[in-house]
Amino acid sequence: MAKYATPQDTPRIMAAWGSVPAQLSKENRKFQYKVIKSGARAYEYETAIDWLKAAGMINVCTRINEGKMPLSAYADNASFKIYMMDTGLLCSKFGIAPNVVLSSPHSFDGFKGALAENYIMQALVVNGFAPYYWSSSGKAELDFVMQDRNGNILPLEGKSADNVKAKSLRTFVSLYHPPYAIRVSAKNFGFENNIKSIPLYALFCLKP
Numbered sequence: 001m002a003k004y005a006t007p008q009d010t011p012r013i014m015a016a017w018g019s020v021p022a023q024l025s026k027e028n029r030k031f032q033y034k035v036i037k038s039g040a041r042a043y044e045y046e047t048a049i050d051w052l053k054a055a056g057m058i059n060v061c062t063r064i065n066e067g068k069m070p071l072s073a074y075a076d077n078a079s080f081k082i083y084m085m086d087t088g089l090l091c092s093k094f095g096i097a098p099n100v101v102l103s104s105p106h107s108f109d110g111f112k113g114a115l116a117e118n119y120i121m122q123a124l125v126v127n128g129f130a131p132y133y134w135s136s137s138g139k140a141e142l143d144f145v146m147q148d149r150n151g152n153i154l155p156l157e158g159k160s161a162d163n164v165k166a167k168s169l170r171t172f173v174s175l176y177h178p179p180y181a182i183r184v185s186a187k188n189f190g191f192e193n194n195i196k197s198i199p200l201y202a203l204f205c206l207k208p
Helices: 010-025 042-054 087-094 098-103 106-126 167-176 200-205
Strands: 058-064 075-084 132-136 140-147 153-158 181-185 190-192 195-199
Touching: 010 042, 010 075, 010 087, 010 106, 042 058, 058 106, 075 087, 075 106, 075 132, 087 106, 106 140, 106 153, 106 200, 132 167, 140 167, 153 167, 167 181, 181 200, 195 200
Parallel strands: 058 132, 153 181, 181 195
Antiparallel strands: 058 075, 132 140, 140 153, 190 195
């Protein structure tokens, strides 16, 4: 950052980058400038976030208010989540040892969902998707929504374990009637109630 950014921009870029783990640790994961610094405003850090995105260090997931095609037409660019481009880097920055991820102690339950979301976002972007997230008047929020090469709008709910209750996914399906929905979790492959189940380890198989 210090090498390629201007001296004026470098401190803000580093501050924005350093706040990503804390942003993900929040319950709703929505990016908030005040987490970077108390009283921070968007105009102060927008350039820093754009720099991190252009450098390939973060993935930005923007909110949509409608699950309709094209998704970009319904994007709310003021509301977004930021994920690290590499989940291993996220674990390193948090100091999460590999044995903690493998053994999943009860004390790790609170952050396991954020780690799974970061992993899913990373896999979707690498596979060629442009994911968004959806929320509706504070009543429901769906982790990811994307559009395939045929123009189909596909909702995706991510779970870090085998608990697959997904009220928000059902809400989205009832409103927008996608051809099918996707659930990524610790459960095995399956197809039931028009929901494709994909285990976390096999997400690389999902293509646009």
